Structure formats: C-alpha cells, structure tokens
Amino acid sequence: MLRLFYVSVVVFLLSLQSHGDEPTSVGLEDMAKTLRGDVRLIVMGDSFSTPLWRRVPMASMLSWPIPKITALCGGAPQSGQFVNASAACSPVESLLWSDEEKYRIFRSTEKSQFFSFPVRGVQEVYTDNSFASGADGRLFAFRFDDAEMHFGVHGPFTEVGDQIRLRMMYLASPDPYNTSVEELEVRDLNTHTAFINLHHHARGYWHLGEDPNTVTRDVIPMQINAINQDFPAVLDLENTLRVRLLETNYLSGTNKYLHIAGGLYYHTDESEQRIPGFYFSQLSDDGWRYDGFGCNALPENVFDKKFTEEQFTHWLDVTTLDRNQPVVFYWYFSSEQLPYSLLVEKIEAMIDQANLSATRVGLIEWQHLLVLPHMYKMGAYGDSPEAHAWMLENKNAMIDIATQRGNVCYASIYDATGGVVFDGTQAGNNWLEENGFTNFEYGDLTMDLVHGEPLGDLLDNFDSHPDSTVAGAFYAAVLGNLIREAGCRADLVPDGIINTLDLLKIISGWEQTGESDINNDGTTDIHDLLILIESWGDCWPVQSPFNTPKIRECIFLTRPSISITTRGWFV
Structure with missing residues (x-):
C-alpha cells in the first residue's frame, strides 16, 4: 500500500517555536521513588543501550543517586x-x-x-x-x-x-x-x-x-x-x-x-x-530496531534481528530473582525514520510482547519507560531539519503512548538538551557553557565539558553515540534530572533533597502564586506545606550543575530558518 507521508517546513518551524512548551516527560512522577527503592531495571534497545559504560543506560549507574x-x-x-x-x-x-x-x-x-x-x-x-x-x-x-x-x-x-x-x-x-x-x-x-x-x-x-x-x-x-x-x-x-x-x-x-x-x-x-535494591539487566545489541522486540518471530537469516515472546519469557523467568520486585522496562533506541502511525504500531507491539512475558512469569508490578535519546547526526540527514522532523515523529508517538497507557511513561533527553548535537562545535559548546557544564559533577569527578577534555565533543566519529564514560554520564545525568523534576515537586531549591531551604521558600511565598505553590492551586498555603513535609528528606539528590538555578532555565538555541521539500515514502 502506498501512502504519502509529508514533512513540511511549517510543522518543523512550529515545533521549534513551541519547544519550551512541549513536555520533556510524561508520567514520571513516581519514577524517582521507584528507582531509588527495590526495583529491577531491564534495558531494551539497540547500540545506544549496549552494556558499555559510555552508553547512557549503563552510565545511569554512575550518575544517578541509587542508594x-x-x-x-x-x-x-x-x-x-x-x-x-x-x-x-x-x-x-x-x-x-x-x-x-x-x-x-x-x-x-x-x-x-x-x-x-x-x-x-x-x-x-x-x-x-x-x-x-x-x-x-x-x-x-x-x-x-x-x-x-x-x-x-x-x-x-x-x-x-x-x-x-x-x-x-x-x-x-x-x-x-x-x-x-x-x-x-x-x-x-x-x-x-x-x-x-x-x-x-x-x-x-x-x-x-x-x-x-x-x-x-x-x-x-x-x-x-x-x-x-x-x-x-x-x-x-x-x-x-x-x-x-x-x-x-x-x-x-x-x-x-x-x-x-x-x-x-x-x-x-x-x-x-x-x-x-537496584537490579540492572539488559537486552540490547547493535543495529536492532523496535520491530525486533515486538514481532514475535524467529530469525530467518544471518542479518535478522528478532526474537519470539517464548524466548523472552524464558530469559525473563530465569533472570528474575523475586517476582515481587517491581520492574521497569527501560526502552532506549536511536530514533527510527518511520511515520507516526508505524512508530506507534511498533512501539506498542514491543510493549505488548513484554507485558505478555511479564504476565506469564507472574511479575507483580511493572512499567515501561520510553526515552527519546540525544540529538545526533542521522547518516545522510546529518543535523538537518529532516533529521529533527524524524525525532519529532518518534517524540509524538512516545508521548501519545505514554499519555494513553497507564503503565508507560516518557522522558526526552532530546528536549532537555535543546535538540543540540554536542560535536565540539560552537552551538553545542555554547549550550553546555550557558547551562553550567563547565562544572559537571558525578560522584567523585568534576569535569569541564567545554574547556577541558572532551572540549564539547561528546560523540563518536560518526557523531552518533557517546564516545566516553563522561559523555554517557552527562546524558544519563540529564535524564536523571528529568526524573528529579517530575518526582520531587517539593524540591523548590533544586538539589534533590527536601529540607529547610525548601521550607523557607514556602514561607517566603506564603499566600502567593509562583514556585512555592507546589500543587498549582493558585496560592501557597497549608496544602503545599503538607506536600513538603510528606516529601521531607532525600528525593533524587543531584550534583552540579543541576543543583544550580541555571539548569532550570533550559536555554534553547535559535536555529536558522531552513526550508524542507515535501517527500513521499512507501509504507
């Protein structure tokens, strides 16, 4: 069946203009608490999520505050x-x-x-x-x-x-x-x-x-x-x-x-x-796509990347330590160059296949985390408007699925980093400097990502994957901050810890609107104070620059106007 899928300059430019208004996450409100408790994280994806320390999912264990x-x-x-x-x-x-x-x-x-x-x-x-x-x-x-x-x-x-x-x-x-x-x-x-x-x-x-x-x-x-x-x-x-x-x-x-x-x-x-505690596991390899995780089929040749629900069920079964331990399926792929309808179909298929296996094994509780990755150069598309339009298609599909399904949430590293490619050029370096990443901390390490190594160049020779442990930790920390922002509502002085600094913020904003109005009901009152008291203590502690005001400004660089011609695809 032949269908035309058009990408217009109007849609793309409008998406840039509304960048700051679009959600960077959906349904993450409980994720901070979940990931810092007793949980199994199962990373599912392609070369973006292979078990290497320079990949974002693995680097999460370096920059996330997991007890x-x-x-x-x-x-x-x-x-x-x-x-x-x-x-x-x-x-x-x-x-x-x-x-x-x-x-x-x-x-x-x-x-x-x-x-x-x-x-x-x-x-x-x-x-x-x-x-x-x-x-x-x-x-x-x-x-x-x-x-x-x-x-x-x-x-x-x-x-x-x-x-x-x-x-x-x-x-x-x-x-x-x-x-x-x-x-x-x-x-x-x-x-x-x-x-x-x-x-x-x-x-x-x-x-x-x-x-x-x-x-x-x-x-x-x-x-x-x-x-x-x-x-x-x-x-x-x-x-x-x-x-x-x-x-x-x-x-x-x-x-x-x-x-x-x-x-x-x-x-x-x-x-x-x-x-x-936190149990990390993964299913990923180079070159995989959404379809391979949801097609329920055996490979037919040496290039086929697919598996059956039965195979996944057996693996999930023998790698489960406790069926009562909550599970988060963490889906992390490079974006796929497919129209919205096909993206929804394939993403839902892989979620459904995982759901079936989880049910068969007898897991008590599980959810899915869809993550839109960082911007990278998509082969011949590079960092062009067409490449960003493909990211937008993936983003829209993920947001809609997370909005419509109760056990699916979504986070966008792409939006949290302004859609910038960090390849050592001025645009990326400006974003890093303006958002405080001349002083990036994770664990015992403090890095200047702009003037020290890696001089703002966080990607490999293809400007695709993070090329170092520091780069992976940077993107993982960005994702972690999205989790903090969604799950730590009472963290008014951003550091991931609810304490007297946040209480003073409530007091100074009493009977006023603004940041201190935690529940957004129009005024800072006893309801906001009770939310703060209930949240008291560690929520999702963060290090520099996420514990400084600058990162909250989320500066997005303005792109030059670029025209795109309409194109058609066989679907």
Whole structure:
C-alpha cells in the first residue's frame, strides 16, 4: 500500500517555536521513588543501550543517586562489558552482531541456524579434535568489571565482606542429550563449589507452573536455561569476582556443543536471600530496531534481528530473582525514520510482547519507560531539519503512548538538551557553557565539558553515540534530572533533597502564586506545606550543575530558518 507521508517546513518551524512548551516527560512522577527503592531495571534497545559504560543506560549507574545496587545481569562476551565470560579454552565462537557470522549458531554444522536473542552475547564451543581446554581443564571464567563505578555516585558494586552469588545461564541445543556437553565443574576462583549437570539439573520455570526454588528439571532445547543452584562468588571480591567453569572429563574429540549465555551477580544476606535494591539487566545489541522486540518471530537469516515472546519469557523467568520486585522496562533506541502511525504500531507491539512475558512469569508490578535519546547526526540527514522532523515523529508517538497507557511513561533527553548535537562545535559548546557544564559533577569527578577534555565533543566519529564514560554520564545525568523534576515537586531549591531551604521558600511565598505553590492551586498555603513535609528528606539528590538555578532555565538555541521539500515514502 502506498501512502504519502509529508514533512513540511511549517510543522518543523512550529515545533521549534513551541519547544519550551512541549513536555520533556510524561508520567514520571513516581519514577524517582521507584528507582531509588527495590526495583529491577531491564534495558531494551539497540547500540545506544549496549552494556558499555559510555552508553547512557549503563552510565545511569554512575550518575544517578541509587542508594544500593544489589544485582547486575549481563550476557557472556569474552571481554569489554561489565559481565564477561573470558575463555581459557579454544576455539570459541561469539554470537553477537559485531561478529563476522553475526547470530549464526552451531557453526560446526553445515546447516545454517540462527539465534539472535540479544543477550550480547553467547559463547559457543564445539569439542571436536581441534578443541583444547586450558590449564587444569579450565573452560571459562565469569568476571565482573566495576572499575568505572568506583568514581561514580554509588561507588563499587562489592566490598570486602559482601556475600555475592552468581547465576549462570546457558543455551541448550535442539537435541541436548546427544549434542551438548553434560557435566561441568564450578569453582569459586580456585576452590571447588559444585559439579553441575546441564541436561538434568536446570532451574525450574515459574511460567511453566514450577517453583524454581524447589524444582529441578530437564533442560529446555533452544531456550535460555539456568543451573538449578546459584554459586558463591566471594573468594575474588577485591578483583573481578571470578567463578570458573571446568571440564570434568576430557572433552576434546567428543563433538559436543556448549553455549554460555550470561551471568547474574547479586548480593545476599547471611541466609543466602537476595538483598533488596537496584537490579540492572539488559537486552540490547547493535543495529536492532523496535520491530525486533515486538514481532514475535524467529530469525530467518544471518542479518535478522528478532526474537519470539517464548524466548523472552524464558530469559525473563530465569533472570528474575523475586517476582515481587517491581520492574521497569527501560526502552532506549536511536530514533527510527518511520511515520507516526508505524512508530506507534511498533512501539506498542514491543510493549505488548513484554507485558505478555511479564504476565506469564507472574511479575507483580511493572512499567515501561520510553526515552527519546540525544540529538545526533542521522547518516545522510546529518543535523538537518529532516533529521529533527524524524525525532519529532518518534517524540509524538512516545508521548501519545505514554499519555494513553497507564503503565508507560516518557522522558526526552532530546528536549532537555535543546535538540543540540554536542560535536565540539560552537552551538553545542555554547549550550553546555550557558547551562553550567563547565562544572559537571558525578560522584567523585568534576569535569569541564567545554574547556577541558572532551572540549564539547561528546560523540563518536560518526557523531552518533557517546564516545566516553563522561559523555554517557552527562546524558544519563540529564535524564536523571528529568526524573528529579517530575518526582520531587517539593524540591523548590533544586538539589534533590527536601529540607529547610525548601521550607523557607514556602514561607517566603506564603499566600502567593509562583514556585512555592507546589500543587498549582493558585496560592501557597497549608496544602503545599503538607506536600513538603510528606516529601521531607532525600528525593533524587543531584550534583552540579543541576543543583544550580541555571539548569532550570533550559536555554534553547535559535536555529536558522531552513526550508524542507515535501517527500513521499512507501509504507
């Protein structure tokens, strides 16, 4: 069907003129309280949200005021991410988009099969005659890298004396009993912990009516499984929390597959129960689009990026520590160049698919956070009016979905940063300087983003992704400030803490309109005072420049007038 989708200069220029009046967020009123409590955050997206510290979702753990990060779940790449599975054996194949063979699985067989579920990534071993294990039969070592966290608001994930456990995820082959490795040994660093049977000692599934705390079951083919027990990771607390996997019998020449698919580190108390707090997890890889998260389909070729609801349900099930823990699905993609109607259709499809899986697993409470990213140069469109028009389409779709759905909220980094591309040019540097980012703080670090490194250039060589941890922390802090503004209504003197400074603001504005009129009923009175008292204490503490008046002015730079010709698309 051919439909014309027109982008006119009138619409674009009007959108610029009304920039300050459009919402930077919808439905975020309770998000500050949610994220600082007992919550699981599941990041879903493309290369904008891959588990790297320079990406905005990961950097959120550096610049957000999270009291206690208690769990972290990732895929099983050999290196480069916060959860790794470094290989001591060889050869090893990696199933992820950046690999030459992408998501092709069972690579030692002639038949082409694909597993594109975006855990980023899965490690594949085939134990033919070329296979060799490492010293003492070592295969893999799960490792955790929290080096960047040491300087952030939260600080390191672990300290001496903590009780940490690891849950190991693995993928089963279509005929696991005949074609996959059966038994492994687990060691906490160098100390024996357990022998595990990958065929018959899998963790039970809530969505199948089983209690994972008591049920041990046979593995489910072509799904993400977990071992029926979690393992201590306490003998390497001062380094990388290494937990090793070893062969129990000589595997070379047995022609079996082994697929390591992820690890979940979490804090426990003395009775080995999880400690409540912030649980970060992710499903993302390079080049994914909205459609892949909501199409409920298997990949058909090496370039397909899609997965089924069944695959997501299995992964969500085995990575859930507590079904009573609230969940926030944090959707963070680069914007898609699609008309409004298709954007709504695809975004709602991915939300619906996640809702179905959450229901099947038996989660008690969950919501969705749609985030419009920073402005970046969109390939051939660059930073043109057409590129901004595409951002506007994505924005309108997200706002309408968040407005119409009770468990969906929205935030716009794009609007909170004035739609500016921070590529080191004068326009971006002016915005940073005028909004106080010559003194940007997160955790123990203080950065001048304009005159010091990175000289206002926060993006990579394609002017697309944040190119450093500092850049990621900047955008994450901008998002965090939107959360503060929406959720901390009584924070009249902006610092994220409701205290005597805010009380004095109420007193000075008594029986007047203005900022002190928290509930916007036309006058500052006892109702506003009660709101302040109820909110007393930490809400969402922020650092410079968000605790200064300038950032609240939200300065938007004026763009030159640019004409756009109308265009049509096949839809």
